[in-house]
Amino acid sequence: DVKVTQSSRYLVKRTGEKVFLECVQDMDHENMFWYRQDPGLGLRLIYFSYDVKMKEKGDIPEGYSVSREKKERFSLILESASTNQTSMYLCASTLGSRVPEQYFGPGTRLTVT
């Protein structure tokens, strides 16, 4: 079974703090993704990576950055957290573009106060 893990289930941070969310997959997947999920808006793609050290902006990259130094690990960074970044953050991975089914981690509920 594919296993995607995220570093925290719940996180509370203050406005202006730098926040790191980490995602690890154990199935040698090529592609990894970060989404946020808000009520009524569904899942929105923040960033994705199709290879080590490669990254592409998704639909809502503003205020976020990412890092992928190793194939199994994809980090989402909030450089200066703001209250409008309070959300559920979901990481996902896929084997590759030819096998596009995405598998999700358990999610991190981030609250910025």
Add this chain to the structure above:
Amino acid sequence: QKEVEQNSGPLSVPEGAIASLNCTYSDRGSQSFFWYRQYSGKSPELIMFIYSNGDKEDGRFTAQLNKASQYVSLLIRDSQPSDSATYLCAVKYDYKLSFGAGTTVTVRA
């Protein structure tokens, strides 16, 4: 951003009935379509995918795809209380998936 629209719901069906979920998409070039189920407080889990026009059945679930109409649907037969969840339609573009906002289904015992 590619558009994926789902019927807004919530959808309430009696146990044993058929639940019908609909999804339309904007990009005619899309080739892969997915249905995810998300229980409250949990992450989405893939339940079905479909690539070709027509129907695809998996147990009590049937996905239907009509590329000419840019329409994909999910039927849940013999609905059970355990089917109560939010169902997300997703459409693949390049490396990415675009998701609809989801339809919440409640199965009444």
